[in-house]
Amino acid sequence: MAGLPKLAVWKFSSCDGCQLSLLHCEDELLPLLGRIEIAYFPEATRTELDGPYDVSLVEGSVTTPEEAERIEAVRDRSEVLVAIGACATTGGIQALRNSADVDELARVVYAHPEYLDTLETSSPISAHVEVDHEIQGCPISRGQLLDTLLAILTGRRPNLPQSSVCMECKMLGTPCLMVTSGIGCLGPVTQAGCGALCPSYDRGCFGCYGPKELPNTAALAGRWSELGIPADAVARAFRTFTGNAPAFREESDRHG
């Protein structure tokens, strides 16, 4: 296997769901291993090959002083660094603490908070080191992960559109739920990639792929209000999986 590019998969503060997307590739996984060598991936193998690594996938956000140091070391040993998932690209659900008192939260949650050594905030990887590609989503799309790896191996640009979920609904032929049913949907401000999964099942998008390019959250929130959706529901909608992404956080703050 000598000569194949080396892949490392790193975990920071996260649920492991995004790195499992790589194992979830199943049928594609074995052929992929003909082109890339897994050098570090504790979820999959005990093998640990030293760096430097050609490609590093980084899952999770930075929430401890130890992680803040470790991400620097990962960056130093990686040729291409790809942040994967809502945690790594925005800070994730755990960034809810960014607008609360961390010490107070720790006292409520842990019997012995004195053992914790945690940062005030949960922050995305890009707040600490340079990131080459970001794959948004909670969890990420298997297809986007594979395409990004193949793009890096081939030397082409990954197909990671930054446009809205609406494009995916329209391409699938799913009629707009806001228009036909008057329900709240974050699709118009959320980045595509999920294949418009929720609207396909008559559920409004809840923004787990994070903000699209230049999202007009104020106009969408205004329409939600016209549809009779209360302000606290608007605030919660923007403060879920990617609530620490600046556009969503600011819109959420405007509503409570």
Added chain:
Amino acid sequence: MATDTSSVLLPDALEVIVQELRGRGWRVVAPVRRNDAVVHDEITSVTELPIGWHDVQTPGSYRLEHRGDGAFFGYAVGPDSWKRELFPPRAALLSARRDGRASTDGPGDTAGTGTDDGAGFVVTPAVPDRRRSAFLGVRSCEVAAMEIQDRVLLHGHHVDEDYRARRAQAFVIAVNCTAPASTCFCASTGTGPAVRAGADLVLTEILDDDHRFLAEVGTTEGAELLDLVPRRPAEPADVAAAARAVQAARHRMGVTLDTEGLHDLLLGNLEHPRLDDVADRCLCCTNCTLACPTCFCTTIEDATDLSGDVAERTRVWDSCFTLRYSEMHGGRTRTSARARYRQWLTHKLATWVDQFGSLGCVGCGRCITWCPVGIDLRAEVAAIRADQEAGAGREGASR
């Protein structure tokens, strides 16, 4: 359409048409009710049409209601346009396989399967589907949209081969519109509600004492189909009833977009403050452009397989409302919502005329209904026009 060839069909005759076409192996695509909307899909019987349904459309809102009758075509256009059939969201263009034999002789044929590009790749163009399709229930605005896309995709310098194949396989059974929505304005753009040309058959649904359809022939192929269907010659009363129904639709719509001097109005107001106002409301979500039956912007997507030896190139719907669409070397040219909305509005209603000889808008109203925040281009144009006329008035008064 000529009335000397018109005849009258009873509702059962439409089922005969559907079964005849299906018997030939054709797909019959028609409006159906699904996900609280009238969309297009393949049908096996006319009973799958949204019989007795009616749509209530306003900016940003679409609701289906019962009409209380058995009308086959008692609704306006829904979110799907026939663009989905003729110019689908994704179309394969070519595949390239690396054969590892870089040729020193330059490009050449390799065994009829593709073209060796001289760099060790065999390039094979995609083969469009050859199956015939009949589109049932096509409205006048949609026939006009097909003619506009023909000018863009067939009659320009570059022919889109996938579109050409699909267009050649299409058989159009149009329906004169008798049920426009509040968002419809084909009477303003001169593209409806009556079909003038471009269809194989044209039906008008008549819903007085007896439910029937006036059928007019548009092409030889349409006439040959009609010959196989139970019918009677049209009487003057049938023709008059059909004309009344279409005229009523025209009156109900009225003129809601004043096209007089539209080209110069828009191009003379490129910095109008109304564009800042619309930029505050616009989500740049692309819904208007993807629902539009004439918008044709696409991007090219290249994908590689796991082996790294096969690449596929796909044409994918894109929109002038995405940042990526205006990306060139050195950057993006339309980074604000204002710039993107202005590009779309002025292209549809002004520069399309310079480029292709007609408006790029057929008045179907989809961009109004399917805008999640209900932006109505008629209102935007009217605001700019009112300001211009008020300004002209002020100028006149000060002289």
